[in-house]
Amino acid sequence: MDVVVARAAGRERRWVPTVRSLLIGALVPTVAAVLALAANPLGEASAVAIFMLAVTVAAIWGGLWSGVLAAVGASLALPVLVEPAGGARFEGSRDLIAAVVFLAIAVVLGLVVGNATDERHRAERREREARLLAHLSGTLLGGDLPERALDEFAQLLLEPFGLAACRVEVSLDGTPLRASATRGEGGGPSEVVPIIVGQVPLGTLVAERPVGARPFGRDERQLLEAATRQAAVALDRARLDARARLAQLDAETSQLRAAMFSSVTHDLRTPLASIKAGVTSLLDETAHHDPEQRRELLTTILEETDRLNRLVGNILDLAKIRAGALIPRRTPTAIDEIAEAVVERIRSRAPEVRVELRFAPRLPDAAVDPVQIDQVLTNLLENAVRHSPAGGTVRVHLAQAGRAVRVRVADEGPGIPPEEREKVFEAFYRGGRAPETSGSGLGLTIAKAIVTAHGGRIWVEETTGGGTAVVFDVPIEEAHL
Amino acid sequence: MKVLVVDDEPQIRRALRTSLEAHDYEVVTVGTGEEGVVGVADLAPDLLLLDLGLPDVDGTEVIRRVRAFSEVPIIVLSVREAQTDKVAALDAGADDYVTKPFAMEELLARARAALRRAQPDEPTQPILRFGSLEIDLARRLVTREGEAVHLTPTEYALLEALVTNPGKLLTHQWLLRRVWGQGYGTETTYLRTYVRMLRKKLGDDASSPALIITEPGVGYRWVAEPAG
Structure with missing residues (x-):
């Protein structure tokens, strides 16, 4: 899984310049200055345009601080590179105007870009969270045994949350169920999340980070709770499934028993009916059986006795099989x-x-x-x-x-x-x-x-x-x- | 007398054929419900002996189809001994129900009773005598050893329903509708109470009845043979 959510939010970092933003802020106006020097002699307008471009690029690329640094750099470089055209007074005001414009561009673009970046980060994080939750619910609802699904669930939480250990302990209809996953030494900041379905607490999830790791942020806690809710739903489903299966098994067993009962009754009584009808007919003194009829009846009785015997044999065989006494002598x-x-x-x-x-x-x-x-x-x-x-x-x-x-x-x-x-x-x-x-x-x-x-x-x-x-x-x- | 036997077991068909022929019945046997229904229509037998567990149509359905066009007495022969099966078959129009395995004498006695009931040319006697019991159906009078037996109208209606269907197994539902009216059918406690009263007044002993036999969970049967 390549989902990582344990990362500080972009917004918090925005007001502090990063090394990268300062590097960009320094690099871009330097390149601009080199370009301006290379194009010497350079007209005043061209120089201003080049530095404006540099500030724009820096602000878009590196954000607010790059833009501001580039604006400062450009303001300093402009008077050095471009010969004063008409007197020091004019020159001073020109450079001031340029500096203000550069700074304005840097700040506006930097803020806009920064907001856009924040948005993007947020969207990415939401996407990662959604993917994580989808993955978790997929794992949990995959129809696996609850134990296996829970183990996998705990395993899946380790990396995204930067955990050293994740333990789930629940009780389903009185059956305790434990799952855990570990990755290195625990003992750092930990979070305990209750697993609740409806109003009924099923158990808890304990997430633990390695020693010295940073504590859980608000977002992370929320996400962990969301993940736990997925687990709760899945566990509830597993519980209901188990109940349904049990009920079905019960119904099937009693159905089978009823079928077996009526079948045995039928199968035993049917030959008995022929035998009894034959015997009572032969015993009947008011009936006039000719030898052929007597033979017919006796044959029926004989055949049905054999059939009954076979049936009893089959039932005994089945009983033997059910008792596990059927071992082939090969x-x-x-x-x-x-x-x-x-x-x-x-x-x-x-x-x-x-x-x-x-x-x-x-x-x-x-x-x-x-x-x-x-x-x-x-x-x-x-x-x-x-x-x-x-x-x-x-x-x-x-x-x-x-x-x-x-x-x-x-x-x-x-x-x-x-x-x-x-x-x-x-x-x-x-x-x-x-x-x-x-x-x-x-x-x-x-x-x-x-x-x-x-x-x-x-x-x-x-x-x-x-x-x-x-x-x-x-x-x-x-x-x- | 022509008997049609419907049973999918060749052995029981053979046993029945031989036994019935030894009693001078003319016997035709078939193995399916369809053949049974067609057989009743084509052969117009005097009696139908019908198994319930048939391979094509259930026996109860066969009874229903036969009853649509024929009043032939039907005796069910089945290994099913559940009351619900018996009641279903009887309510569908069967006259009697014999559980397999059965003794031939019993089947023959039931067959004779069914055939006797079905005799159209024998007018019902206005006065029936069962030992010392005398029932005058025309005057609605019952005497026992010469003494008048006083019956309520309901008791008399119940007695009449029983004695005019001698030997036939009458279901609770049939009796309730006949005596109490169309709206009834499940009030078996009424029936039990009235049968008990009737037995007492007629001098019948419930533990070894000579007049009314109880078929537990199914109904009642008038068993006394009329004298003279």
Whole structure:
């Protein structure tokens, strides 16, 4: 940051001649005199004009004191350089008039220039202050964590204010927050500014200069207060943000819980409904079941019992994942062999959908837990089959992708809109396009947990036909690299 | 008797079809709400068994659409057991609500009751008998074991609403509007008070009712089967 505001205001210095202004005041008439000498013999009018120019230049360049000094110099030099033209009396009055004119020019121009310079300084300072404040508020409102933003804020104040140390101590909703920045030894003049939002004090800002540094000026104090107000606003926003986030998290958690509850209720009761209807029907002595009907009912009961069992397994898996008990037992594994077995199993379970398996001929082994990867593949394939139209094709493709084995399971189902592609991995999420009673809503959640535990990643892509492809990477066995 | 089953679960469709066919019902099953509405229009079934959680339209909406053109008895079969779901479905025009999982006997009994109510050719008897209880709808007289039971006009109106809809689950809102008038609908405490009075006068025991069953949070049902 190149903003420096710790500088005495120009106005205060104006009535004291600086070395620079005296140098200019001495230099300019000397140059004028040299020019006048060089142009010898010089007419009276020309000489006066040259010195007038010199005074003007000095006053504009160096301000009031340069102008006055130049005027004095010019008044002294004029009689020496220009031969008296008509008697000492006239000569004396001429030089006096010239001296008064020179002085008048110097004073008027010097004051005008001085005012303009003051204005410019003020404008520059305001600009610097505005830039500093803008920078500070940018830093504070940048959406960073309050701690980090405050540290940076303290750091940013060091240089502009010439500080050795800057400390901020606040309390946000009972949480103490500290930030500080130092640059060399402190112990000099210090300033304590309260940080206040509305009427509520949040804390203080302490600015400290090195030993022997000049005390804080009024302007600097004001600017420091303005900077502190920026911090206060930002802190207040951070506090409100945190509250809003907490409230949102709360709402999401209870929403998730409600969704989970209704989902589990639904998923457990639906197969139970078929089982109970079947059993009570078989027990009903007033009904006349022929052997075919009995078989139908018993088959339904059997299938629904399996489904219930799978669901309970999934829920237990999820519980295990949540408890952090899912640790892969990695062994060098040929994923293509697992895929073949899973595909075979799915084919027999869902004959109405075609399942196609392709893999590279020399696929390297992966460092995975075969049982867990079997489950990932089973979940992905079950999903794909469930979302496939009758007669559709599910394509399973295995290939090496860098240091990973990449598995892609694509279906010809209705696809998943881009905004839902992340959500499908959330527990009990069901796509809007999926039938309500299809899966457990846990398959992809479990798959993601397993893949992540293997250090891999899993994501959803669109297929060219508008269907869904779930893709995952798991690391290749080291020996193959 | 033709029954249309609307449920997106193939297994429950199969179980219902087999069980109902074993009781000589003619069964047609469909998997979506749209097919359900069209099915009612095309097949004119005698009974509609409807799941609420359908993939396309919610079951409550299906009830509303069907009620726009048909008075077919509708029994809702759902895993949703929240009172609000039941009330919404019943207020939309469903006749009964059976929570999954259910026993076939129960569903069959509810189905029989719904079908009986819907019989258009069976004129309502002016005198109804439930055991020793006798209700003369024409003269507005109620006797119990031969003794006259004195009912206030509101109590009688409530009794009439119940006995003329035997077996049907009547929601609080429906009963309040029917007995107290259109401006009512949320004053369930009135209803509770009058049902208690009615039970007392009719000799019904609230802990094991033989006449009026309370469906907590939803409404009441007249369960006594008329005798003779």
